[in-house]
Amino acid sequence: MLITLTKSLQQSATDRMLNHYRSMVRIRAFECGAEDLAAAGNIHGMIHSAVGQEAVAVGVCANLRRDDLVTSTHRNHHHALAKGVDAEAMMAELLGRASGTCGGKGGSMHIADFAVGMIGANGVVAASVAIAAGAAQALRSRGSNAIAVAFFGDGGMNRGQCLEAMNYAAVFQLPVLLVCEDNGWAATTRGASVSAGPGTVSRANALGIPAVSVDGNDVAAVEAATHGLVLEIRAGGGPRLLHCLTYRLRGHTCADKALYRAASELELRQHDDPLTRCANRLAELGVSQPAIAAAKQEEELVIQRAVEAALAAPWPPSADAFRDVQDIGAAVSL
Numbered sequence: 001m002l003i004t005l006t007k008s009l010q011q012s013a014t015d016r017m018l019n020h021y022r023s024m025v026r027i028r029a030f031e032c033g034a035e036d037l038a039a040a041g042n043i044h045g046m047i048h049s050a051v052g053q054e055a056v057a058v059g060v061c062a063n064l065r066r067d068d069l070v071t072s073t074h075r076n077h078h079h080a081l082a083k084g085v086d087a088e089a090m091m092a093e094l095l096g097r098a099s100g101t102c103g104g105k106g107g108s109m110h111i112a113d114f115a116v117g118m119i120g121a122n123g124v125v126a127a128s129v130a131i132a133a134g135a136a137q138a139l140r141s142r143g144s145n146a147i148a149v150a151f152f153g154d155g156g157m158n159r160g161q162c163l164e165a166m167n168y169a170a171v172f173q174l175p176v177l178l179v180c181e182d183n184g185w186a187a188t189t190r191g192a193s194v195s196a197g198p199g200t201v202s203r204a205n206a207l208g209i210p211a212v213s214v215d216g217n218d219v220a221a222v223e224a225a226t227h228g229l230v231l232e233i234r235a236g237g238g239p240r241l242l243h244c245l246t247y248r249l250r251g252h253t254c255a256d257k258a259l260y261r262a263a264s265e266l267e268l269r270q271h272d273d274p275l276t277r278c279a280n281r282l283a284e285l286g287v288s289q290p291a292i293a294a295a296k297q298e299e300e301l302v303i304q305r306a307v308e309a310a311l312a313a314p315w316p317p318s319a320d321a322f323r324d325v326q327d328i329g330a331a332v333s334l
């Protein structure tokens with residue numbers, strides 16, 4: 001009886017890890033597909049790749065319900081996919097097509113799909129924290145026990161808006177999880193070189209917000225750390241902060257070759273790739289190499305199809321140009 005139970009627990013842990021691997025491969029394939037489309041001139045404007053940061057999004061979102069609300073930043077594709085936004089609609093959005101998540105009007109930095117709780121990404125650094133605090137307040141006033149989650153970067157942690165929103169969340173004990181995705185860089189500046197004091201966890205603690213730091217390239221560790229924090233938030237404990245140590249394997253944008261960092265730094269960090277680590281863990285759990293390779297191939301195919309469908313999708317009709325525009329008067333007079 002005990003052996004059967006242990007085996008079935010092991011099996012479910014393996015299945016869970018395989019699902020995480022699939023999600024991370026899908027995100028990686030999405031980012032690489034988007035980079036190729038941008039290089040070919042199919043995407044107008046910048047995209048910000050999360051290659052190397054997949055485990056943060058997948059480990060956190062594995063703990064969320066559909067009605068939990070996520071806000072994100074300019075670097076948001078991984079969060080949106082992990083929260084359940086459709087990859088094809090996202091790719092169409094990047095290409096400005098009518099079938100995109102925002103009808104092709106938002107683009108890469110404004111992915112949103114309220115139906116799955118992705119309430120929006122935006123390009124204003126750290127605005128995600130303030131928006132999530134407001135969303136958390138709305139959830140509580142509606143009597144829901146859903147939570148809000150803000151993803152933001154280590155650079156964002158230095159913005160006044162971030163610290164104000166953290167203070168507000170702590171004062172009102174709001175149900176919000178603050179996920180600082182510390183990828184080492186803020187555009188072309190090393191995050192640590194412009195951050196005073198002992199770090200993110202201490203800053204949260206100074207406001208009375210319990211915080212945990214985790215290896216952000218280990219999807220199981222992120223999932224486990226998030227699990228505890230989400231339980232505490234849902235139980236009415238107020239805000240929590242999760243500090244995820246990860247690394248941005250790409251430049252800041254698709255146009256940035258990141259020549260400001262030594263090639264040796266990148267090479268070293270490539271050995272810590274979260275996808276490779278997850279694949280190695282699967283092998284340790286007894287999943288065969290052909291099964292791991294098959295899962296990877298299937299997920300890559302999903303994204304290949306999403307790229308093809310997005311490229312074939314129609315453009316929005318010009319009659320829709322001013323639909324959804326808040327101040328039509330101002331827009332028409334431009």
Ligand SMILES: Cc1ncc(C[n+]2csc(CCOP(=O)(O)OP(=O)(O)O)c2C)c(N)n1
Binds near residue numbers: 153155252
């Ligand atoms: C309020 C504001 N200031 C400056 C910028 C320009 N900017 C865009 S991304 C970025 C760096 C953000 O770094 P971080 O928060 O660590 O996120 P990462 O890019 O590493 O994901 C900056 C300064 C902006 N978009 N918004």
